[in-house]
Amino acid sequence: MTDEPTPIGGRARRGQAPIACICPQCGYEAQKTAGVPCRSMTCPKCGIPLMGK
Numbered sequence: 001m002t003d004e005p006t007p008i009g010g011r012a013r014r015g016q017a018p019i020a021c022i023c024p025q026c027g028y029e030a031q032k033t034a035g036v037p038c039r040s041m042t043c044p045k046c047g048i049p050l051m052g053k
Contacts, residue, residue, distance in 0.1 A: 018052025029053070 021030045021038035025046045032038065038050045 020053040021050035022053040023048065024051050 017034075018032050018038055020032050021041055022028065023043035023046055025048055026043065028043045028045055028050075030041060030050060032052070038052045041050045042048065043050060
């Protein structure tokens, strides 16, 4: 294991699945649905893919 900073989004909490999906641009937050990747959802305000929180 390296001492690199923890990445933002996705599995940022060391292997645990995200608890919510968030827009990296405006901060819009949506509930995470099991089995559906956050990146497959888009922000209704910006239209860009969401990231795991």
